[in-house]
Amino acid sequence: MPATVMTGTRSRPNAVLTIILASYLMIVLDIAITITALPVIHTSLGFSDTTLSWVQNAYTLAFGGLLLLGARSGDILGRGRMFILGVGLFTFASLAVGLAPSAMWLVGARGLQGVGAAILAPSTLALLTANFPEGTERTRAVAYYGAVAGVGASLGLVLGGVLTTWLSWRVAFFINVPIGIAMMLAAQHYLVESELRPGRFDLTGAISSTVGMTALVYGIVNSATAGWGDPITVTALAASALLLAFFVFNEWRAEQPIMPLRLFASRERTGAYAARILFLGAMLGFWFFITQFLQGVYHFSPLEAGLAFFPMTVANFVVAVVVPQLTKRFGNGRLLAGGLLVTLIGMFWLSRLTADTSYVTGIALPMVLIGIGQGASLGPLTASGIAGATKEDAGAASGLVNVAHQLGGSLGLGILVTVFAAAGSAALAAPELLAVRVAASLTAGTLMLGLAFVIIIMLIVLPGVVPGNPNPQEGHT
Structure with missing residues (x-):
């Protein structure tokens, strides 16, 4: 079936890129804003200490569990249709969150936001892949996409602090409504609908992947509060392992798999997925624990804590916008390795903090390095995650990039929270104990980044310079 323009209007690359980036930014900002607003939501709606985590967990479970199904639905x-549906669901759910009269209402609305994000996120990257051919155009588009992921997270902390302190946490969710409506209208005018691929859903794969991913994310999330030895955690992780193993077996034999295993035939894509999991685990831990440190040790307000991330945000943005030029000069793999190395150095420096650490020398300066490294890493990581994917596999490849992104954040935070809880002595005063625990968690995050760096060197950089190998990054196992 030939591709058709949704309203008969020819697609314009800059307009399409703006729509894609604005929609993805809406998701990224929402996640960061929620983290900043949690303390106020806690008291505003009467959450208990244990139920508060479900403000984030309901979203994460729906988002992570349905990503592969959302990606396949787009194919x-x-x-284009799934993009509009995803934006519509996310926008409606954002309105419901902002209007929430009770804790249960808000948790349900956050879950619906996660469903919308699971449809929207893979659609944005798949549309980018379809609209920008490999080469200079795609490098530029993916660089901006990566910049949104990094800058949006930092900016969201600042924006969340500003809105929560000066107006209301509800306003932070209401701002999604006009943005979402504008994106749906623009999408109808500018987006070219992808070529429909007749086929049926891999129902067995969809159910096993969705339930398996949900069980995995639930087990990780539960471990953060109950511990890795908790019976519920163990049961969820064991069920996840069985379901995902069955899912892989099903994908191997399915005629129209929801996740084609041929995507892992590329060293570059496989390395990018693994490195993204580790990178996001370290980075989510960084945002989570440094926010606590700034408020618990320095006694910053939510606004001051958000503004404290500004050096990182500026550095991230400056580097991210020149990624296309840097990619031309150094190549995607070398730029990615360099970005990871700078992030690693910044995280190691930051992990040396104590309760007496100066903000400028112990927090702001390493944040600048982390911002530079993140700006240079996320775009190339995304580019490697979709490199060489055919049009038929664009949705699945973009779905896997987002799965790695969400799973990495959940898994990494679960591991780092465990490290946090085990560090320090109860004899220490509260600020000193918090500082020791944050430092231990950031040290573990440094190790994650080190492993990501090794993976990129071994699977992407070194194979790329083997003499006589014309295409070492594609089609090898």
């Missing part, structure tokens, strides 16, 4: 039903 069969049309990425």
Whole structure:
């Protein structure tokens, strides 16, 4: 079936890129804003200490569990249609969150936001892949996409602090409504509908992947509060392992798999997925624990804590916008390795903090390095995650990039919270104990980044310079 323009208007690359980036930014900002607003939501709606985590967990479970199904839906039903559906659900759910009269209402609305994000996120990257051919155009588009992921997270902490302190946490969710409506209208005008691919859903794969991913994310999330030895945690992780193993077996034999295993035939893509999991685990831990440190040790307000991330945000943005030029000069793999190395150095420096650490020398300066490294890493990581994927596999490849992103954040935070809880002595005063625990968690995050760096060197950089190998990054196992 030939591709059709949704309203008969020819697609314009800059307009398409703006729509994609604005929609993805809406997701990234929402996650960061929620983290900043949690303390106020806690008291505003009467959450208990244990139920408060479900403000984030409901979203994460729905988002992570449904990503592969959302990606496959775009391939069969049309990425433009699924993009509009995802934006619509996310926008409606944002309005419901902002209007929430009770804790249960808010948790349910956050879950619906996660469903919308699971449809929207893979659609944005798949549309980017379809609209920008490999080469200079795609490098530029993916660099901006990566910049949104990094800058949006930092900016969200600042924006969340400003809105929560000066107006209301509800306003932070209401701002998604006009943005979402504008994106749906613009999408109808500018986006070209993808070529529909007749077929049926891999129902067995969809159920096993969705339930398996949900069990995995639930087990990780539960471990952060109950511990890795908790029976519920162990049961969830064991069920996840069985379901995901069955899922892989099903994908190997399915005629139209929801996740084609041929995607892992590329060293570059496989390395990018693994490194993204580790990178996001370290980075989410960084945002989570440094926010606590700034408020618990320095006694910053939510606004001051958000503004404290500004050096990182500026450095991230400056580097991210020149990634296309840097990619031309150094190549995607070398730039990615360099970005990871700078992030690693910044994280190691930051992990040396104590309760007496100066903000400028112990926090702001390493944040600048982390911002530079993140700006240079996320775009190339995304580019490697979709490199060489055919049009038929664009949705699945973009779905896997987002799965790695979400799973990495959940898994990494679960591990780092365990490290946090085990560090320090109860004899220490509260600020000193918090500082010791944050430092231990950031040290573990440094190790994650070190492993990501090794993976990129071994699977992407070194194979790329083997003499006589014309295409070492594609089609090898």
